[in-house]
Amino acid sequence: MQIKKSSEVYDVVIIGSGAGGGMAGYVLANAGVKVLMLEAGPFFDPAKDSQQLKWPYESPRRGGNATRPMGDFDASYGGWQMDGEPYTQKDGSEFQWFRSRMLGGRTNHWARISLRMGPKDFKCKTAYGVGDDWPITYDEIKPYYDKVDRLIGVYGSMEGLENDPDGIFLPAPKPRLNELFVKKAATSLGAKVIAGRGSVLTAPLPGNKDRGACFFCGQCNRSCKIYGDFSASSCLVIPAMKTGNLKVITNAVVREILTNGNGLATGVSYIYKDDMQEYQVNAKTVILAASTCESARILLNSKSPQHPNGLANSSNIVGKYLHDSTQGGTAVILPQLLDRDRFNEDGVGSLHLYAPWWLDSKKLDFPRGYHLEIFGGMMMPSYGGYFGFEGVTTPYLNGYLPGRDGKMKAGGGYGAGLKDDYRRFYGTMAGVGFHGASTAKEDNYCEIDPGVVDKYGIPVLRFRYKWGTDDVNQAKHMQQTAGAMLKLLGGIPLMQPAGPETNYGLDKPGKGIHEVGTIRMGDDPKKAPLNKWGQTHDCKNLFVTDGSVFTQQSEKNPTWTILALSMRTAEYLLEQRKKQNV
Amino acid sequence: MNRRDSLKAIGIGTLTAGAVLTGCKPGEITDEVQVATTGREAFEIARDKTLVKETYFDAHEMATITVLADIIIPKDAKSGSATDAKVPAFIEFIVKDETQHQLPMRGGLRWLDVQCLNRFGNAFIDCTPKQQTTLLDEIAYPALAKPNMQQGVAFFNKMRELTAIGFFTSKIGIEDLGYKGNAPGKWEGVPQNVLKKYGLENV
Numbered sequence: 001m002q003i004k005k006s007s008e009v010y011d012v013v014i015i016g017s018g019a020g021g022g023m024a025g026y027v028l029a030n031a032g033v034k035v036l037m038l039e040a041g042p043f044f045d046p047a048k049d050s051q052q053l054k055w056p057y058e059s060p061r062r063g064g065n066a067t068r069p070m071g072d073f074d075a076s077y078g079g080w081q082m083d084g085e086p087y088t089q090k091d092g093s094e095f096q097w098f099r100s101r102m103l104g105g106r107t108n109h110w111a112r113i114s115l116r117m118g119p120k121d122f123k124c125k126t127a128y129g130v131g132d133d134w135p136i137t138y139d140e141i142k143p144y145y146d147k148v149d150r151l152i153g154v155y156g157s158m159e160g161l162e163n164d165p166d167g168i169f170l171p172a173p174k175p176r177l178n179e180l181f182v183k184k185a186a187t188s189l190g191a192k193v194i195a196g197r198g199s200v201l202t203a204p205l206p207g208n209k210d211r212g213a214c215f216f217c218g219q220c221n222r223s224c225k226i227y228g229d230f231s232a233s234s235c236l237v238i239p240a241m242k243t244g245n246l247k248v249i250t251n252a253v254v255r256e257i258l259t260n261g262n263g264l265a266t267g268v269s270y271i272y273k274d275d276m277q278e279y280q281v282n283a284k285t286v287i288l289a290a291s292t293c294e295s296a297r298i299l300l301n302s303k304s305p306q307h308p309n310g311l312a313n314s315s316n317i318v319g320k321y322l323h324d325s326t327q328g329g330t331a332v333i334l335p336q337l338l339d340r341d342r343f344n345e346d347g348v349g350s351l352h353l354y355a356p357w358w359l360d361s362k363k364l365d366f367p368r369g370y371h372l373e374i375f376g377g378m379m380m381p382s383y384g385g386y387f388g389f390e391g392v393t394t395p396y397l398n399g400y401l402p403g404r405d406g407k408m409k410a411g412g413g414y415g416a417g418l419k420d421d422y423r424r425f426y427g428t429m430a431g432v433g434f435h436g437a438s439t440a441k442e443d444n445y446c447e448i449d450p451g452v453v454d455k456y457g458i459p460v461l462r463f464r465y466k467w468g469t470d471d472v473n474q475a476k477h478m479q480q481t482a483g484a485m486l487k488l489l490g491g492i493p494l495m496q497p498a499g500p501e502t503n504y505g506l507d508k509p510g511k512g513i514h515e516v517g518t519i520r521m522g523d524d525p526k527k528a529p530l531n532k533w534g535q536t537h538d539c540k541n542l543f544v545t546d547g548s549v550f551t552q553q554s555e556k557n558p559t560w561t562i563l564a565l566s567m568r569t570a571e572y573l574l575e576q577r578k579k580q581n582v
Numbered sequence: 583m584n585r586r587d588s589l590k591a592i593g594i595g596t597l598t599a600g601a602v603l604t605g606c607k608p609g610e611i612t613d614e615v616q617v618a619t620t621g622r623e624a625f626e627i628a629r630d631k632t633l634v635k636e637t638y639f640d641a642h643e644m645a646t647i648t649v650l651a652d653i654i655i656p657k658d659a660k661s662g663s664a665t666d667a668k669v670p671a672f673i674e675f676i677v678k679d680e681t682q683h684q685l686p687m688r689g690g691l692r693w694l695d696v697q698c699l700n701r702f703g704n705a706f707i708d709c710t711p712k713q714q715t716t717l718l719d720e721i722a723y724p725a726l727a728k729p730n731m732q733q734g735v736a737f738f739n740k741m742r743e744l745t746a747i748g749f750f751t752s753k754i755g756i757e758d759l760g761y762k763g764n765a766p767g768k769w770e771g772v773p774q775n776v777l778k779k780y781g782l783e784n785v
Contacts, residue, residue, distance in 0.1 A: 042623075053764060056751035060617065060630060060711045062672065063751065066679045067626045077623050174771030187785075192659045215766035341776050346763035380764050389747045394740075399725065410723040414654045414742065422750060423660075448634045492607030 003269070003278045010036040011523065012573070013268050015254050015298065018105025019559050020546035020566045021289030022232030023148075026239065027570035029246035033577070036281060037237065038252040038270055040290070041077050041101030044108060046234045050075060053217060053225075056382045064384040069098075073384035075108035075223035075231075076100040084455030088462040089447075093133065095322075095446075096461035096510035097293055102447035103250060104233025106513065107559070108354040109224040112230060112350035113373070114199040115562040116145050118163030121554035124439075130367045130470070131439040134551040135523045135532035137347065138165065144564035152230045152563070155348075156197035156405075164356040164556075170202045173216075175352045176345050178376025178430035181334055183353055185488035186372055186432070190525040191358045193374070196351025197559075199230035199544055210239065215495035220349025220406040229349070237303035252279070252455045255458055256302040257286055257542065263306035265542045271456045285573065285582055288519075289566070293322070293446050296518035296548060297461050299529075300448045312519070312529045312536035319447050321440040321520050322463075323553055326370065326471050328498075328505045330482035331431030334376075345378040345427075357555055366473040368437040371510075371555050376430030379463045387429075388569045394418075394425045397492055429494070432485060434478040436473050437555040439518045441516075444509075465509040477507035514558050516550035534569035545569050633678045639688075642705070645766045646691050647673055647741075649707050659757035664749050671750035683740065690737025697734065764781065 012028055014021045046052075051073035056062040066072075069079040078100040085096055101108040119138040120127035142165070148154075149168040156169040157576030172195030183193045188374020200220060204213045211234070212226030220229045227234040235293040240246040249483040251273035258267045258280065267282040288295045296319040302311035312319055317576065384388045398421040410514050413421075449462035467475075479498055486493050498505030509515075522528025525537035534549050536542045545566035547558050576582045617630040639647065651664035651673070664670075667759040677683040694717070695705045702713045709717075721727055721734035723743075777783045 020629060044621075051618075051621055055756070055764065056752070057753055058618065061632065061679045062676075062677050062747060064676065067623075067629065075621075082708060173769055176778070177772045177776060177782070180772070180777075180785045181780075184782070185785050216769035217764060217766065219764075334781065341773075341779075342760035342762055343773060343776070344762040344765065344767050344769070345772075346767075347769045378761060378763070381756050381759055381761055383747045383751055389743075389750070391746050391750055392743055394746070395742055396724075399723075410726050412723040412725075412742075414722050416656055416658045418742075419655050419658060422746060423759060426761075518616070 001278070003280055005280045006282065008282065010034050010281065010283040012036070012285045012287060013038065013281055013285040014289060014296070015257075015268060016105065016289035016291065016546060017103050017237050018100075018232050018291065018546065019107050019246065019562045022107070022236035022240075023286065023545075023563050023566035024287050024289060024545045024570040027567055028574070029240040029243045031088035031574050032245060033574070034362075035240075035246045037246060037248045038254055038268060038281075039248060039250045040253045041103065041105050041250065042229040043248070044075075044077070044102040044104055044233050045248045046108065046225075046227065046231055047225050047399045048077070050223040052219050052222045052223045053265070056380070061384065063382040070109065070221065071382070073219070073222045074385065075221060076106065077102040085460070086452065086454065087460050088449045088452055090462050090464040091466070093464045093466065094508045095465040095492065096508050097454060097461075097515075098510070098513045099291070099294070102233075103237060103248065104223075104231045107230065107232040109221045110513075110559065112198040112200055112220050113280055113354075113557045114197050114230070115556035116165045116167060117141075117554045117556050117561050118165055120163045121556065124368075124552045124554075128361070128367045131552040132522070135521050141561075141564055141568070144568045145560065147567060148560060150206075150229060152199055153208075154199045154560070155195070155202045155242065157195040159192075159194050161192075167197070169197070170194065170205075171401050173200075173202055173348045173352055175374075176347055177340070177376030177448055178334060178428070179353050179374045181336075181489060182221055182374045182376060182430050182432055182485070185485045185527060186355050186374070188488050189484055191355035192357045193353055193372070196354045196373075198348060198350030199303045200348045200350050201228050201276045202348065212276050213234065214348060216344075216346055216348060218346030230428065245337065246324060253456055253458070254298055255456070256289065257288070257298060259302070259306055259311065260540065261306065263304075263539055264318045265311075275516065285541045285577075287569075287573075288544045292515045292547040293461055294487055295544060296446055297448070299519065301459055307538065312538045312542060313531065314538050315526055315529055317442075317520065317527065318529050319518050320442045320445040321517040322444050322446055322465060322507050322515060323438050323517045324465075324476050325442045325514040325553065325555065325557075326438050326467075326478075327434065327435040327507040327512045328475055328478040328482070329431060330486060331429055331494040332486055332489050333397060333425065333428050334430055334489065335428070336490075337428040338401065340427050342378065342427075347377065348382070349526075360536070364473075364477065366470040366477065367439065369555060370434045370436030370474060373433040374431075374434060375433065378427035381426070387508045388479060390429060391422045391425065393494060394422050397425065400492060430489070430491070431494075432482070434481070435512065435514070435555055435557065436471075436474050437553060439468070440520070440550075440552050441468065446518060467503060467506060467509060472503050472506060475504035477493075479504045509547045514547075514553065516547040516558050519544050519548035520551045521549050522551060533572045534565060535572070543569050543573060633675065636678055637674070638678050638684065639674055642707075643688065643691050644670060646694070646705075646707050649714075650741055651745045651748075653714065654742050655749045662754050664745050667749045667752035667754040669745055669748035669752070672752075673744050677742060677747075680704070683744065686737060686740050690740065693733055693737060748778065
């Protein structure tokens with residue numbers, strides 16, 4: 001065994017090809033910088049590899065979850081567990097880590113919900129008295145959000161809400177029938193239900209000839225063959241490759257970032273999965289964007305005499321302040337929709353209706369809040385995914401409602417009567433998901449497990465994450481909201497009310513897949529690894545552009561902010577290169 | 583990319599408008615178990631190829647599953663039966679794919695046969711239709727079932743669920759439900775007459 005070293009020196013090497021790595025690569029390659037991108041998984045081009053428009057019977061498991069936790073047609077290669085690449089837990093922690101190993105990372109299958117953080121979200125401590133303020137303001141980031149909107153495309157409606165800033169929007173899709181019932185109920189509770197905001201081209205994107213407009217199949221999670229939604233693969237990396245300035249090596253699992261005697265980054269060491277050999281590449285600058293937890297892992301594993309505590313970790317903060325959004329929800333069968341009209345109601349595969357946080361948390365027992373994501377409609381009959389087979393409840397519910405003849409009967413059954421009940425109940429489900437802000441805490445973290453390595457011999461992450469009282473109180477409030485909505489909807493609830501024994505239905509940390517914060521920004525090098533440009537305080541030619549940079553998340557889904565910050569960091573790097581500072 | 587190019591890109595540009603609207607790809611689609619390779623990871627392809635070659639249920643078990651599936655979802659005026667939709671083949675695959683179903687199915691089928699043997703002197707499939715439904719009536723309605731029949735209820739719940747999944751995710755079953763999507767279109771919201779029916783015009 002030997003280490004294969006290349007003599008070529010790239011201007012920049014980027015670790016990771018998701019939203020953060022993809023955007024940095026796109027900006028730099030288009031500016032003429034010679035970039036090498038390392039991706040741990042295989043090449044993935046939605047135009048070719050998407051499972052879009054397949055019918056359930058084109059899958060032997062009819063869409064089931066046996067190899068893909070979000071369904072057989074879901075675009076993600078990876079999941080909650082990956083063979084030979086474990087992670088461990090400490091102190092009874094149950095953090096769940098979703099990884100996608102593929103070009104574009106998790107952006108291939110995400111729900112495309114694209115929200116800006118608001119002015120108060122960047123100043124959490126000042127505005128709400130919890131957490132920390134970012135070293136940047138909304139006004140500093142706004143121009144980048146605007147540029148991301150124009151470059152990638154996002155639909156929405158202009159609302160003028162203070163902490164839910166409008167963008168440059170394409171037309172919003174209309175709601176589905178079931179969603180209107182939920183909207184009515186949520187509005188009665190005082191929520192302001194507005195159009196969702198999603199990176200789906202509901203109209204052609206001005207100036208872009210490579211991407212088609214959405215044709216409304218509602219399958220964004222499979223990724224889009226005509227690039228009608230945002231994936232980092234289709235919208236950033238593949239276009240950047242066409243400039244001739246970006247080279248991508250796939251199946252390259254990064255072991256560590258290499259540094260020299262001055263403590264500066266010199267390149268990256270990786271395993272090439274296709275031949276299982278060790279390689280080293282050289283670069284003048286390294287950009288880390290391997291995902292929130294993986295990036296922390298790489299820094300902590302990159303130890304040297306100059307960086308004995310892990311690279312860029314003199315603060316001892318790398319891995320700490322890990323935080324995911326709180327998550328809850330409820331679903332209901334709407335009896336008024338039995339035997340409902342049939343029409344193509346696929347819509348978009350992102351969010352049709354959403355309600356920003358609408359209450360004043362000063363009057364509540366938790367800071368900040370959560371938003372509502374409304375769903376429902378005539379979904380393609382399928383098995384697997386988040387909802388499984390929708391009809392699974394039919395033989396349990398058919399005893400609660402009168403039949404076609406107006407008479408009650410025993411629940412369950414078989415035969416022609418049951419077959420007809422499946423028809424009657426089809427398309428009657430609706431519901432709401434709650435996604436809330438959690439405050440970053442130093443004692444929620446990932447670290448290197450001192451005793452465990454993965455199949456490549458790389459030390460693995462160990463997680464320690466506990467929900468706090470604020471998070472549980474927020475979940476309790478979600479349950480109250482769910483209960484009030486169920487009453488207003490008048491339907492049959494599909495989920496039991498959750499009590500204190502289950503933290504009020506609060507999902508395990510990580511299940512939101514909104515984890516951020518492990519390599520946070522902050523002006524003080526003793527308290528944060530990154531400065532406000534995403535540059536490490538300890539190593540000036542090392543930058544970070546993924547979700548790990550968040551000082552503090554909000555209840556807004558993080559991807560749009562990752563894209564805006566990555567673009568800003570890449571432009572900053574271009575300036576610094578001009579000034580020959582890096 | 584304009585709309586026509588878009589449709590070409592997804593491989594349906596040459597079809598007639600009618601076929602596009604119904605989402606049909608003539609001659610391509612069957613209910614047979616297939617192993618896809620494009621956009622799949624190597625381990626998934628290998629796993630699928632192995633599973634389709636393996637056999638879990640024996641001939642008697644498959645015969646029983648076939649009879650039960652058609653009792654649960656028979657042919658009616660609107661669509662075919664569970665076996666018309668190849669539900670037994672789906673059940674054979676899914677228990678290999680999701681192995682947690684194996685023991686409840688195998689043991690449940692045996693439970694059913696032993697019940698029938700004790701009462702009627704025959705295995706389930708050799709009983710008369712009247713005898714079969716007499717027994718099923720005791721396990722098909724969970725709230726009415728006697729305590730000593732609970733194992734049968736658990737089995738029938740699973741059998742019914744797998745049958746319904748297999749049927750309503752087949753081509754026959756999807757057409758039966760009247761699902762209209764999975765085809766390129768233009769979503770312009772809920773039709774006005776439907777909104778009016780539910781008093782949602784101004785929501």
